[in-house]
Amino acid sequence: MKKFIIGSNGQIGTELRLLLEKRFGYEQVLAADIVRNDEADKRFVLLDATDSDALRAVFERYRIDDVYLMAAILSARAEQMPRKAWHVNMSILHNLLELGREGLFHKLFWPSSIAVFGPHTPKENTPQFTVMDPDTVYGISKLAGERWMEYYYEKYGLDVRSVRYPGIISWKTRPGGGTTDYAVEMFHYALRREPYTCYIAPDERLPMMYIDDAIDATVRLMDAPAAGINIRSSYNLAAVSFTPRELEAAIRRYVPDFQVDYVPDFRQDIARTWPDSIDDSTARRDWQWEHRYDLDAMVRAMLTGLQKNLYPEAELSF
Ligand code: SER
Numbered sequence: 046m047k048k049f050i051i052g053s054n055g056q057i058g059t060e061l062r063l064l065l066e067k068r069f070g071y072e073q074v075l076a077a078d079i080v081r082n083d084e085a086d087k088r089f090v091l092l093d094a095t096d097s098d099a100l101r102a103v104f105e106r107y108r109i110d111d112v113y114l115m116a117a118i119l120s121a122r123a124e125q126m127p128r129k130a131w132h133v134n135m136s137i138l139h140n141l142l143e144l145g146r147e148g149l150f151h152k153l154f155w156p157s158s159i160a161v162f163g164p165h166t167p168k169e170n171t172p173q174f175t176v177m178d179p180d181t182v183y184g185i186s187k188l189a190g191e192r193w194m195e196y197y198y199e200k201y202g203l204d205v206r207s208v209r210y211p212g213i214i215s216w217k218t219r220p221g222g223g224t225t226d227y228a229v230e231m232f233h234y235a236l237r238r239e240p241y242t243c244y245i246a247p248d249e250r251l252p253m254m255y256i257d258d259a260i261d262a263t264v265r266l267m268d269a270p271a272a273g274i275n276i277r278s279s280y281n282l283a284a285v286s287f288t289p290r291e292l293e294a295a296i297r298r299y300v301p302d303f304q305v306d307y308v309p310d311f312r313q314d315i316a317r318t319w320p321d322s323i324d325d326s327t328a329r330r331d332w333q334w335e336h337r338y339d340l341d342a343m344v345r346a347m348l349t350g351l352q353k354n355l356y357p358e359a360e361l362s363f
Contacts, residue, residue, distance in 0.1 A: 047075045049109045049150070051094050051137065052116030054078040056220040057156070057213060057259060061113060064260050075107055078116070094137040101140075104149040111267060114141055114155045120183040121312050122222025127182040134186035142193060145203045154267055157191050157209045157279035159252055160184035160224075164318045171320040173281045173327045181315055191278040198277040206266050207279035211286075211323065214343055215256035216350040224315045225251055228292055231305065232347045235296045236356040240304040247290040247307045250321040254284040255338035255346060262334055269332035276327060283323035284336035285343065295344045299361045 048065050052058040053076030065074045077092040094100050094116060103109075116137060123130030138155055145153055162171055163178035179185050187209075197203040212225025220226045227245045234241035245251075254262075262282055266274075287295070293305045328334040338346065345363075352359045 046110035047073050047107055048111045048113065049075045049077070049103070049107070050113045050115060051077050051092070051141075052114065053089070054080060054082055054218070055115055056215055056218050057210075057256070057263075058113070058115035059218045060215065060256055060260055061115065061263060064264065068264075075103075075109070077103065094140065095133060097136075097140040097143075100137075101144060101149075104144055109150045111152045111154065112141060112145075112150050113263070114138060114153065117156075117186075118183070119220070119222040119226075120158075120160050120181050120224045120315055121226075123183040123186070124181060124311065124315070130182045131186055134183070135189065138190050138193060142197045142203065142205075145205075146197060146201045152204045152206065152267060153194075154206050154263060155190065155194060156263075157187045157207050158184070159209055159211050159319050159323065160315075161188040161191065161209060161279070162318070162320050166318075166320060168321045170322050170324040171281065172324050173276065180318055195278040204271055205277055206274065207277075208262055208266060208282040208328065209279045209323075210259060211252035211254045211283060213256055213259050214253055214347060216347055216354065217256075224312045224319075225253065227289060227312075228253060229347075231289070231292055231296060232351055233355075235300045235303045236348065236351050236359040238300075238302070238359070240306065243289050243305055243307050244310045244312050245289050245307075245316050246309045246313050248288050249313060249316045250286050250288045251316055252283055252286045252320060252323045253343075254282070254336065255343040257346075258284050258336045258338050261337070262328070265332055265334060266328075273331055275331055280328040280331070280334075281323050281325040282328055282334065283325040284338060285340050286322045287340055291340070292344075295340050296348070298341075299344065299348055299363060301362060
């Protein structure tokens with residue numbers, strides 16, 4: 046019975062795959078993406094999951110237990126291609142929900158996002174249940190997806206599980222097309238000793254999370270007994286919140302000459318509508334969620350991870 050990751054080359058899919066392989070064994074994890082990174086990868090299928098026949102064929106060939114749908118077009122990129130983003134973000138989920146209803150797998154993990162909130166959502170400690178009026182294509186697709194997840198649980202008893210990820214900070218792969226990606230870029234510039242021009246306003250606070258916490262949350266939610274899961278749309282999930290200026294200062298503790306200037310663009314208009322901080326007490330209660338990385342721990346993990354793997358010449362003052 047395999048774990049199946051769709052979007053296995055992405056920012057989260059890559060690290061989720063490593064963890065699931067470690068935990069369940071290499072043979073138990075099947076990975077899929079629309080591009081192949083490694084010709085020799087035997088546990089990988091090249092797949093356009095928007096193609097429902099191609100997707101079904103994978104389920105007919107392998108016995109799959111849990112599915113992790115990590116493929117999506119993120120917020121900033123989706124604004125450049127609204128119809129395509131809607132199609133990609135919705136059709137894969139729909140295809141999977143139908144396969145699940147037919148009994149071709151047991152559990153589905155699909156991430157939602159802080160992008161489901163909008164300009165009229167309370168910004169501080171945003172509650173689990175509140176006004177949701179997203180005004181980005183990405184946010185609209187995530188909110189619609191949440192409703193479909195709950196619908197398939199209520200009508201068909203499909204075991205669906207979801208969290209609303211904040212901005213995810215990682216170094217093993219580069220994120221692409223998100224609004225929160227400035228935070229990852231800042232680390233790369235700092236280590237290259239280059240000044241960074243930030244497209245988000247200096248005081249725009251956003252909820253963020255280090256990748257290890259994001260993967261841990263995903264695995265904990267999937268491990269939790271079904272009876273304890275009270276939210277089948279998507280759980281609020283939080284770790285830290287910071288502004289670009291606070292991140293700049295936190296990096297400068299280790300890279301003292303790091304320089305940032307601020308030229309906000311259309312991505313600031315997206316960020317402005319998202320929460321400053323999230324109330325995730327329901328996740329903490331229902332499946333004992335707790336984060337481990339605060340801002341400083343995240344900064345140290347990012348700087349040391351990137352230095353070791355990408356920028357061996359960089360000097361850090363620890
Ligand atoms: N990090 C995502 C983005 O910025 C939000 O889910 O698009």
